[in-house]
Amino acid sequence: MTMPIWISSGWAGVIDMTGWRAWCVGAWMLLGVIVAQAGEVKVSDATRFDQVDLVDVGALIPEATLEIRYAGDDNFVGRPVEGYLAPKCYLLRPAAEALRQVAADLAGDGYRLRLFDCYRPVRAVRDFVRWAHDLADQKTKPRFYPNLDKSTLLDGYIAETSGHSRGATVDLGLERCDGARCELLDMGTGFDRFDTLANTDDPRIDGERKANRQRLRAAMQRRGFRNYPLEWWHYTFQPEPTPATAYDIPVQ
Numbered sequence: 305m306t307m308p309i310w311i312s313s314g315w316a317g318v319i320d321m322t323g324w325r326a327w328c329v330g331a332w333m334l335l336g337v338i339v340a341q342a343g344e345v346k347v348s349d350a351t352r353f354d355q356v357d358l359v360d361v362g363a364l365i366p367e368a369t370l371e372i373r374y375a376g377d378d379n380f381v382g383r384p385v386e387g388y389l390a391p392k393c394y395l396l397r398p399a400a401e402a403l404r405q406v407a408a409d410l411a412g413d414g415y416r417l418r419l420f421d422c423y424r425p426v427r428a429v430r431d432f433v434r435w436a437h438d439l440a441d442q443k444t445k446p447r448f449y450p451n452l453d454k455s456t457l458l459d460g461y462i463a464e465t466s467g468h469s470r471g472a473t474v475d476l477g478l479e480r481c482d483g484a485r486c487e488l489l490d491m492g493t494g495f496d497r498f499d500t501l502a503n504t505d506d507p508r509i510d511g512e513r514k515a516n517r518q519r520l521r522a523a524m525q526r527r528g529f530r531n532y533p534l535e536w537w538h539y540t541f542q543p544e545p546t547p548a549t550a551y552d553i554p555v556q
Contacts, residue, residue, distance in 0.1 A: 359400045361393040369418040380448040387425035389556040394423040396471040399541035402527045421475040424468035426552040449498040469550035472541040489516040504536045
């Protein structure tokens with residue numbers, strides 16, 4: 305597949321999207337390796353959140369909207385994902401405290417966070433990979449990957465490991481509030497849309513949708529979060545508190 309793309313953190317020219325996406329994913333993973341000083345990411349044997357200071361973000365930011373997709377059916381798998389026993393959001397304390405600052409910054413301008421995913425257990429990532437290998441299950445294709453063959457999703461969209469499992473990555477959108485009424489801002493695609501339109505700086509996204517993405521990115525960057533440029537919703541707190549450690553505690 306080829307696509308015109310633009311670089312401003314970013315994209316330019318017409319290239320093969322499969323190769324380009326793989327390059328971007330590889331570069332992002334390399335950054336993680338550098339941060340971890342080339343150490344292998346290991347899975348902690350912790351069984352409780354308090355053992356590793358993963359904190360309940362819903363309690364820390366009670367005004368945030370929690371729409372934890374993988375705890376229900378409204379996601380690309382089409383069912384609750386293994387490891388999600390409750391629709392809750394946990395992050396390591398430094399990331400959670402920084403996100404609370406983001407929420408406070410935005411509240412003054414009438415905006416509120418909507419959280420789609422936070423810490424993700426290792427077992428959930430493995431569940432994603434099993435689903436991706438099941439090519440007979442295509443029920444979510446029209447909504448989440450209408451322009452892709454499912455067999456390509458493991459080529460840069462779904463990975464064997466996830467930064468979410470290290471406890472400092474969050475997937476989120478923005479709501480605009482008018483009094484007690486809040487509405488989700490239009491970002492040009494839904495959360496978890498497997499498509500280049502979801503790239504944060506895709507040039508086909510313009511006007512209000514572009515402004516909404518930029519508003520979210522500016523607010524997150526101000527408090528130390530870095531955007532993954534292939535997904536407008538995906539942010540990782542820097543420096544990661546435990547770059548060489550992943551966790552597999554169920555969300556509950």
